[in-house]
Amino acid sequence: MKSQQAANRPDNTAFTQQRLPAWQPMLSAHFVIPGFLLIGMAFIGIGVALYITSQNIQVLEKDYTGTGQYTACSECADMQTIPCICNVTFSLTTLFTGPVFLYYGLSNYYQNYRKYQVSRDDVQLWGDVTKSPADACAPYQYIDNKPIAPCGSIANSMFNDTFSLYQIINGTMKLVPLDGKGIAWWTDYNIKFRNPSAQGSLQDAFNGTMKPVNWSKPAYELNPSDMNDNGFLNQDFLVWMRTAALPDFQKLYRRITSGDYALGLPPGDYVLQIEYNYAVKDFGRKKVVFSNVTWMGGKNEFLGVAYIVVGSLCLVMSVVMLVVYAKYKFADENA
């Protein structure tokens, strides 16, 4: 009898009886008002720091599309002579503190277009050029039934303007050494991308593949000066393959970290020599950007301003709440 009763009777556990001990927080003014005050002050502090940091970042932008209001490189804009070399000159009145980063920027360029974005083959880029490229690479999949390596629209449209920077010292042009290392993500360079392996040179590894249509040189000759910067591991290529989020974007081109310019670009006149290969005038613009970076990255005033605004908002809210509560709530509690 007793055992049957025990069998039928629901268990008396806190869980089954919905009596689990529970923390029942009430967001009351006592917590919220001081909380808002604290958050507000902290945010304003962070915001001010961010804003000042951002203000201290030096940025120098040069549009070199060659059309419209910016006349730089207008001689190359029609893309008649190939290669076309043009110069953009600028002068610095103060030290451009280093390390200086050189970016190129494209606008109204849809690297995030879906069909474009999927037009790559990560298996191939991981070093397997023997397999037939993914269908997503079409129409840059095959040339004459030979697979394209690297295949796809992204690779095919790789940015191929080149820049070299000279400082004009007493009429002579002194080359500013540009460092092409460390511009791509470490993981991209070391893990995600691999060159095809073969006995012999890298060229042998690419045997049986075709270079992308738009490329003037095959992948294994992208950087003739550094043998380790070729093939799928070319850093410019890696940077390009990391597709941008928005249609107006900039990508890291070089860093100025060595030699006399490790501390920055001293005041003076500079010439940026551009090999103008990349056609954008039909849809957008291109520019080159010198910038230094801080702990928060490149120049972006948004964060600082946003923090200050939200921080002030919190302060205002805490004051409003205080007033509201002083008027209604505390009166209620006394009653």
Added chain:
Amino acid sequence: MPLRRGGTLVLHCTAPHQGSGRGLRTGDGVDIGTMIRRGLDRLLGRGEGRADSRTVYVGHGAWSPAQPFTPPRYCDNRIVSSKYTLWNFLPKNLFEQFRRIANFYFLIIFLVQVIVDTPTSPVTSGLPLFFVITVTAIKQGFEDWLRHKADNEVNKYPVTVLDGGRSTRKESEKIRVGDVVEVLEDETFPCDLVLLQSSRDDGTCYVTTASLDGESNHKTHYTVPDIETDLLLLNATLECEQPQPDLYKFVGRMYIRREGQEPAVRSLGPENLLLKGATLKNTSKISGVAVYTGMETKMALNYQGKSQKRSVVEKSINCFLVVYLCILLSKALVCTTLKYVWQRQPGQDEPWYNQKTQKEKDTDLYLKMFTDFLSFMVLFNFIIPVSMYVTVEMQKFLGSSFITWDRDFYDPQIQEGALVNTSDLNEELGQVEHVFTDKTGTLTQNNMEFIECCIDGFQYKYGNCASELDGFCVEDGPVNKLQRKAGREREELFLRALCLCHTVQVKEPGPGLGPVDQVDAARAVEERGFIASSPDEVALVKGAMRFGFSFLGLDCMKMKIQNRNKEIEEYDLLHVLNFDPVRRRMSVIVKSEAGETLLFCKGADVSIFPRVREEEVMRIRTHVERNATEGYRTLCVAYKKLSTEAFAQADASLREARLALQDREEKLLNIYDQLETGMNLIGATAVEDRLQEEATVTMEALQNAGMKVWVLTGDKMETAKSTCYACRLFQRRTELLELTVRTLEAGGQKCEGRLHELLLDYHRRAVQDAPPAKGGVSRSWSSAVQDYGFIIDGATLSLLLKPPSSRYTSLFLEICQNCAAVLCCRMAPLQKAQIVRLVKNTKGSPITLSVGDGANDVSMILEAHVGIGIKGNEGRQAVRNSDYAVPKLKHLRKLLLGHGHLYYVRIAQLVQYFFYKNLCFILPQFLYQFFCGYSQQPLYDAAYLMMYNICFTSMPILAYSLFEQHICIEILMDNAILYREVARNASLRWGPFLHWTALGIYQGLLFFFGVHCLFRNPALQDNGQVYGNWSFGTIVFTVMVFTVTLKLALDTRHWTWINHLVIWGSLAFYVFFSFFWGGIIWPFLKQQRLYFVFANLLSSVSAWLVIILLILLSLLPEVLLVVLRKPRASHIQQLKMRSSARKHRDFLSNTGVI
């Protein structure tokens, strides 16, 4: 017993008398033509409904050796309440599931993904869909399996069937029409039987139909007269009408064939028919022939098909779904349009870097537009949350366990707790507006108890003051203090009257009991108990026994009673003037040992008072009226001495009338009327139909919670009315509006006219003259100035619902809306359902709840939105067909006010939250289309798209929807008024929905544009490297997962360890998963999009800062709202403080002491 065909059937079955006059239309015997026609009907699929009668061959004996005997095929004795069989489960279930708008939608999306080139793979929607369908199918399959099991329990119940002289045990489902079935005492009849033989000598048997119509008294049924005692020799056919649902109607005749004789014809009536579901009482064994089996039994015909009940919440979900579908379509449409507008600008359609393939170029423009539209649909389809259905199903399934597990629902008597049959309706328990309750066994225990009596105006109550002799004590009386008690003589006369004036039988001793000596007779009688057609007669006899006068039994027309002095008195029972509902009294004429002829009469006050002396009435009336309003059933007792001449005259006329062939009833009534005049009123009794535990409190709580309580009962009006008074549904100040046969006949006009008149009058009083506060105050009518109670009976209701008078129905409903409580008495089971349906379909379609315990309540349980079965002692039909079953009525309070309220709040939050989180999930993706050339580029990685609803954000809301107690159960139960806060789907109306939608839009905009502003310069690291589109999406996604989870955390008022675990756990899981997903080169993926994206992200201070900023900013308005809304919530806080002490005590007693 000259009048053994006693009142019960007459009393309860007035209907058959109207119908029994009609004979069977087919000729005597069944000719071959009829058989052929019937066969043809069956072949052509025309049911047997067309034939007027069926012929049953008792024991399958041939009617005549000369005639070919083809046993007609009737349905077998199986009761089927299950929906699927093993074979049709898959197709039927799939069909039913895809009829659901949401499932169908997902199927379409899935097919589109398979056919068209879309941004996401078919797996992303196919897998969840498959999951949903499977889980639901398993759940429904399991529930149907339970029904199969329950059916089997009934269908496989062993019964004894007499087959060719041998009695064989058979399973109940194998009984065929014509089988002779044996039933033992306390067994239920397995099908509808015509009684052939009883173990009682007088050819009767006692039956209780409690589970059929709620009347738990014993009814007498009779064998077919002149039947052989040996059923083997019986060669008979039986012709009876086709199955029909009226419990009180049965017409048939039996042809008994004997060797060399003309067949004897006996007519059969409802008194010969034993219904399936009724129970044999006080008769050790009967045999009967099965006439209706299985789904054709009267009980089964009173069932209605179990329809799929859908809750209001589900309807709201479907509404919101349509809204979101519109949003989805418009989003896709906007994007498609803009895409083609945008592409018309020079250089945009096909820039050199993004050349199209030949196939794309060749595609027709309009086809491209269409596939683009579909692609956008697929991209945004996550806005309609597939996982919501899974979560809702799981929440309901798991959540309902809390009802089963609740120890408060455990009843030690029956050793059972609550039972949940459908988990789909949990939240509906929090939305009930109308409660329809059965009376017998639900509101009352159907256990009469003698409470007090009044003799000559002095009130006597048993057991209140122990000092009084015999426990008989005086409570209050006339002001005259000297005479505090009525004279002893009067007392004894009264008690003798109670002992004599009834039709109670003493229950026969079991075979084991030996003869009892005289002294112990009374005690023995008490132990054996009494049987009567009406339980209050037993209560009166037992009451008299407590005061020293015991009824020992009826033997050879001598009634033996034992008086206070333990002496046996014997009375000759001369006549019983039976009870009938018109006279509303009954009398006996007895002759005492002293030779006096006495008439004792008891009856309702209104029927007695005019027949006694005025001054006697004065003394007693106040008592009677007070007792009535206290909910007791009162009867007045009167007596009259008959002189020898008067008796001789009465005796002669009574005998004459009984033998009359025409107008017998009328003549008898006339004589009764003449006899029962000029009596002396002795006193009145008050009998209590004991209410269920806490019935009053429960009803009060339900009314305070804004529910309207309707009592639907098959019982008499007086009884029901007193119950309503007892449980405070009617109160002393309640003005009763009565619409019954009695009031209709009172006017002496035609019924319809009178009905019309009364309805208009009541409508004027209750509706038009009521304070003009409709609508808003209508829910708080309990505090209204004047309460009205409405009473209607079955006959009037059917008059009211007759098709041409549909105008009356609206009048009737309007009156009822303004009444505190409505009492419907004398209801047939189907009429109960009719009432429920009527209310259910009124404007605003209020949520109805039916509660009952017997098979007679099944139809209304099935009809109402929520059906509650009480696990009473009247069989299991109600429990089986209910949605929820609880052991006692008092549990309704916790079930509705506690569980129902919480479930509603939980599921409402669940639904709103799901729509909200998917809106802010998809909105950034939509906005991103403006920045990616409308190319259907997904913002988030496929893994995130798929996991968002399944893993990252589903568990916290599931935990919330299972454990949340925004107000703890004790407070909810103590403050019924809180129930009104969620009434009428308060949390799922358009207001809250817009609030949530606005929140979703605000946060979605914030997520996207916040990160967009940050990405104006994608160099976010201190090494100058830039981030790509997947980093963009991942930041948005991270902010979103955190915001959405923390938003729920803000709403959680009841943090158990599970909530902590799940909320913080799923955030941790998200972080862990992101690291993991991005930490490995996945060989099965075509693109390693997210490789190290997340880890890289966290190395950027700016990313951290923007995540924190956006989370805070998106939650800011919510925090503000919560805080500013506080003053209202503080009231709940106070309530909480008040009952926290009690809760603590409860907790202690639950853990420590017990």
